[in-house]
Structures are given as structure tokens and as C-alpha cells.
Amino acid sequence: MDCAHDTRNTGRPCRSRAWPHDRAELAEGEQGGGTVSLDSHAGQTPANNDRNFNGHYKGDATITVPEGDKVTIKFTNDDPSLTHSIGVDSAYATFPATFTNPQPIFQGAISSNPTDMTKATHPKKSETLTFTTSKAGSYTLTCFIPGHAAVGMWIHFDVSADGQAGMQTSQDQRDQSRLSFN
Secondary structure (H helix, E strand, O other), rough: OOHHHOOOOOOOOOOOOOOOOOEEEOOOOOOOOOOEEEEEOHHHHHHHHHHOOEEEEOOOOOEEEOOOOOOEEEEEEOOOOOOOOOOEEEOOOOOOOOOOOOOOOOOOOOOOOOOOOOOOOOOOOOEEEEEEEEOOEEEEEOOOOOOOOOOOOOOOOOOOOOEEEEEEOOHHHHHHHHOOEO
């Protein structure tokens, strides 16, 4: 949403930016209490055999949100044939081939049936996650379907204690996603 069109009058400064953007910091402002909306697409491109989030994989992108913000992720599976999932998880030196009962870092920060290849988010389906970033740290957005994280279906998800927010890619790419801070 564009700040000029924000009619909600929340009393907080509007922090809105949309991807694509350069590696610039997207927003500054009050620490915590804001909202972040993120559209995340599994298999958006054929990169990494469709095992990617918005074309990014193997940690080549970092999303940073402020501690205390309410985050909403609209997760859409654009992969033509495979189910996928998404969740905020720990950062691993090496991702396991399978996850047993994964628990998200933040309550609500995981899609339904995240490890089940028949019940996770199907192609052309969407799911919305909403959670609050209650603890600063370095995490990942991970697909928990067996084998997917191990082959690189994960990106960095950082929660900043100092109110920093934005997205950076290791290749300075432009992204076709949407991230807005309100």
C-alpha cells in the first residue's frame, strides 16, 4: 500500500515499500508494533528445479523485519507439480533431508501440514500465515517438504532489534515480490 493511500490512520508512521527495489533499506521508524506484509511464491521460477521462494534459494536473499512487528505472509505455490510449505525456522549449517514435527520460531509462523507431500500447499493454492516477531535473531524461511531444504529451498529471515527492515539479495537482483510496511 502506498502511504498516500493509507486510510487506516493507525497513529504510527506508514512504512510502505514494494519490491522490486535495490539493496536499499526499505524502512526506518519506530521499533516494533508495525506490520509487514510479504507475498512469498514457491516455485515462482524454474531456478533450483522450482525449489525456491520468489526465485531465491540457498540463502541468496535476506528479508529483515523489526522485532515486535506483526508479519503476514501470503504463501502461494506456483510450482507446476509439487507441494511446498513455508515456516520460520532456525538457521542451519547444513539442512536436514527430513524434518520431524517442525516447530516454528514464532507461533503461527508455519504453513499447515509442512512435511506432508500430499497435504502441504498444493500447486496453484495459497495459505496465509500471521505471527509477531517476538525475538530478534537470524532465522530462515524454509520449505519442510522432505529433501527441499536440503537442496536449497530456504532464504534468510532476520529479525532486527534496532528496527532495520528490508530485503537484500546476494546478486543485487530485482525481485518481483511485494513487501510493505504499514
